[in-house]
Amino acid sequence: MADAHANEHHGPGFQAYLVVFGALSIFTAVSFIVNVAVRNESLTPTAGFVLILTVAVIKAVLVGTYFMHLIVDWAKLYFFIFPTFILAAMFVVVLLPDIVLGWPHQGHVPSPPVGNTAPPRPGEEP
Amino acid sequence: MAHAVEEEPVLHMGVPVNHGKLAMWIFLATEIMFFTGLIGVYIILRNGTPTDKEPWPRPEDVHLREWIGAVNTFVLICSSLTVVLAHYALGKGNLGRAVQYVAVTLLLGTVFLVIKGFEYHSKWQHDILPGHVYEPSRLDLQRGAEYLTTIRAQLTHISESTAGAPIASQCRELLAKLELKEGLAATTPREMGKEIKELYEKNEKLFEEHPELHLAVPVSFGNLWASCYFVMTGFHALHVFGGLVAFVIILAMALVGRLGIQHANMLELVGLYWHFVDIVWIFLFPLLYLV
Numbered sequence: 065m066a067d068a069h070a071n072e073h074h075g076p077g078f079q080a081y082l083v084v085f086g087a088l089s090i091f092t093a094v095s096f097i098v099n100v101a102v103r104n105e106s107l108t109p110t111a112g113f114v115l116i117l118t119v120a121v122i123k124a125v126l127v128g129t130y131f132m133h134l135i136v137d138w139a140k141l142y143f144f145i146f147p148t149f150i151l152a153a154m155f156v157v158v159l160l161p162d163i164v165l166g167w168p169h170q171g172h173v174p175s176p177p178v179g180n181t182a183p184p185r186p187g188e189e190p
Numbered sequence: 191m192a193h194a195v196e197e198e199p200v201l202h203m204g205v206p207v208n209h210g211k212l213a214m215w216i217f218l219a220t221e222i223m224f225f226t227g228l229i230g231v232y233i234i235l236r237n238g239t240p241t242d243k244e245p246w247p248r249p250e251d252v253h254l255r256e257w258i259g260a261v262n263t264f265v266l267i268c269s270s271l272t273v274v275l276a277h278y279a280l281g282k283g284n285l286g287r288a289v290q291y292v293a294v295t296l297l298l299g300t301v302f303l304v305i306k307g308f309e310y311h312s313k314w315q316h317d318i319l320p321g322h323v324y325e326p327s328r329l330d331l332q333r334g335a336e337y338l339t340t341i342r343a344q345l346t347h348i349s350e351s352t353a354g355a356p357i358a359s360q361c362r363e364l365l366a367k368l369e370l371k372e373g374l375a376a377t378t379p380r381e382m383g384k385e386i387k388e389l390y391e392k393n394e395k396l397f398e399e400h401p402e403l404h405l406a407v408p409v410s411f412g413n414l415w416a417s418c419y420f421v422m423t424g425f426h427a428l429h430v431f432g433g434l435v436a437f438v439i440i441l442a443m444a445l446v447g448r449l450g451i452q453h454a455n456m457l458e459l460v461g462l463y464w465h466f467v468d469i470v471w472i473f474l475f476p477l478l479y480l481v
Binding site: 093098113116123133143148149151155160 | 205206207211212215216219222223226227229230231233234237238256257260263264267268270271274275278458461462465466468469472473475476479480481
């Protein structure tokens, strides 16, 4: 029966779970150590940011692949999980132009002019 | 004679996963979009607003302890392990072991919320709340007057509590500047804010050792930081609480003898939700505490 089949364990085994747990713990420690290195100026903030976010993505992939059994179910579920990731990334991308609203405040570009800046027509007073 | 009968392929309608798993994954897809909205806006605000003169708050500016976030991350990772082991045990028919793992998961989730509660309490004590944080560029008029009133009370408390220490005389010097002469203080709120920041940085160790001593140091973008922090971690904590409710229900079923091997699929679905909550924290922790 479908229910009995569904209740059997499919996916990684006990040891695989423990190995993934160990990897996740190590990666968490790596994030913390990289942060300390950035605070001590042993690493640049940009390098630290890239390393920490890379570690976060690796951890998320490990949890999704092994703990959430995507290593078994990906072929059955990719058709809507993958577009979700694309939409999520696009959501951030479409908001990125709003960063330029902070540029005048940050001094990167002059502030936009306020009011009517068109030159006066001949005969009109400025 | 036996003829080789070519069997027609069996056609299945729909996705080859059970309905519950499909529904849970669709729900998780909506949750991904929900948290992407929050995290995406945080990224935009964080990168689009601060300047060199007014930087984004550092963790020490807003009393954020990175090691506490790291501990919370480890707690959630442990809970993810125990919930997946619970499903593994139940799938193998070991009901007792599965219930134990679920109980440990519930305990670890509770530990996470308790630690978060301590963090929120610390923010409350230091008044690092949306709309409450004094910002260096916004200490004008009424806000500036409120700031001077707050600082006067805090400096008085610190000088009385640390009598004899160097900080006490430093506080009294600043208090003297707040004394009104002919209706005017000797310093403006903005200037006082700078001096308070210097006082705090000179005596940072003392304030760390004595958390009961509070000093309202102006924090640029402090209110924006507090709004982002409480919205993102608050919604995450609500999701954690929802997961804990599910685990309580499973344990209650076990207590009344209604949990069986047939519920392995249900446990897997609750586990999927819990792992998603863990993944969200895996991204929230570095974005809020580290980078």
